[in-house]
Amino acid sequence: MRYAIVTGTSKGLGAAIARHLLEQGIHVIGIARNRNKELIKVATERNVSYQHFICDLANGDQIDHVFATINDQIFKTGTQRVYLINNAATVNPIDTVANHTMEAIQAHMQINLVAPMLTTSLVLKKAKSYAIPTVVVNITSGAANRSTYGWSAYGASKAGLDRYTNTVALEEQELNTNNKAILFDPSIMDTSMQQDIRSVDKEAFADVEQFKRYKEEKQLRDTTVVAEVLVNLLVDDDQIENGKYYSIKQYV
Numbered sequence: 195m196r197y198a199i200v201t202g203t204s205k206g207l208g209a210a211i212a213r214h215l216l217e218q219g220i221h222v223i224g225i226a227r228n229r230n231k232e233l234i235k236v237a238t239e240r241n242v243s244y245q246h247f248i249c250d251l252a253n254g255d256q257i258d259h260v261f262a263t264i265n266d267q268i269f270k271t272g273t274q275r276v277y278l279i280n281n282a283a284t285v286n287p288i289d290t291v292a293n294h295t296m297e298a299i300q301a302h303m304q305i306n307l308v309a310p311m312l313t314t315s316l317v318l319k320k321a322k323s324y325a326i327p328t329v330v331v332n333i334t335s336g337a338a339n340r341s342t343y344g345w346s347a348y349g350a351s352k353a354g355l356d357r358y359t360n361t362v363a364l365e366e367q368e369l370n371t372n373n374k375a376i377l378f379d380p381s382i383m384d385t386s387m388q389q390d391i392r393s394v395d396k397e398a399f400a401d402v403e404q405f406k407r408y409k410e411e412k413q414l415r416d417t418t419v420v421a422e423v424l425v426n427l428l429v430d431d432d433q434i435e436n437g438k439y440y441s442i443k444q445y446v
């Protein structure tokens with residue numbers, strides 16, 4: 195049996211990834227603050243399980259608690275593979291640095307960086323003690339590699355996630371485990387995150403008009419297309435290169 199833990203499955207890319215994994219016969223454990231009834235339907239049709247955990251990833255104690263339950267369920271005899279897909283993220287606060295509040299900065303870094311670090315640590319600890327090959331996929335963004343006016347928090351958290359993932363991959367290689375850690379950059383997609391981006395004024399986000407044009411000119415990718423590429427990569431996981439930065443742009 196193969197299990198995938200996917201964060202942010204209530205909508206957007208996470209929902210599409212979960213759907214494709216279920217269609218491939220992989221059991222999915224989804225995490226978000228809101229449920230997704232559609233995924234339960236897909237799971238039933240495909241004779242696999244979709245289990246949802248309500249969890250606010252801004253809260254470390256909730257992550258600890260939820261992952262203790264999840265790990266007890268999936269790390270067992272008969273489990274051949276585990277995937278951990280850290281997809282949930284926020285782009286907020288979008289604003290110039292001097293307008294950031296402590297609460298907004300802390301919540302942002304907790305959701306985008308601390309949560310994936312914590313989930314990776316908790317899952318790899320179990321993967322090691324059970325010797326079950328585990329693939330960690332951290333969803334990144336081009337924003338990690340360039341500065342965007344108004345996106346200092348998002349750029350910083352994604353750049354941190356990139357370095358973290360590369361270091362996890364290095365350690366797993368040195369330790370000679372069967373575990374892998376990769377980055378996947380989905381590029382711009384038509385999700386509620388893009389709605390958030392378009393709703394900000396020019397003083398807070400200098401490139402807002404350009405992002406409105408992306409939508410008007412239909413340049414935002416469909417999450418289904420992006421999720422299919424990632425899931426195709428994962429089902430053939432012997433081909434996955436530990437530590438690699440995969441970008442959707444290499445595929446579609």
Ligand SMILES: NC(=O)c1ccc[n+]([C@@H]2O[C@H](COP(=O)([O-])OP(=O)(O)OC[C@H]3O[C@@H](n4cnc5c(N)ncnc54)[C@H](OP(=O)(O)O)[C@@H]3O)[C@@H](O)[C@H]2O)c1
Nearest residue numbers: 202204205206207226227228251282283382383385386387
């Ligand atoms: N959209 C783009 O153009 C784009 C471009 C590059 C990279 N990305 C990356 O792709 C990934 C998916 O983005 P998306 O566009 O699909 O985003 P989205 O539509 O805004 O969905 C975000 C998901 O994350 C969950 N989430 C957010 N905050 C959470 C919290 N505090 N606790 C638990 N879950 C939380 C949301 O669930 P709840 O609200 O139900 O909790 C939702 O399921 C992100 O890592 C993003 O940085 C997106």
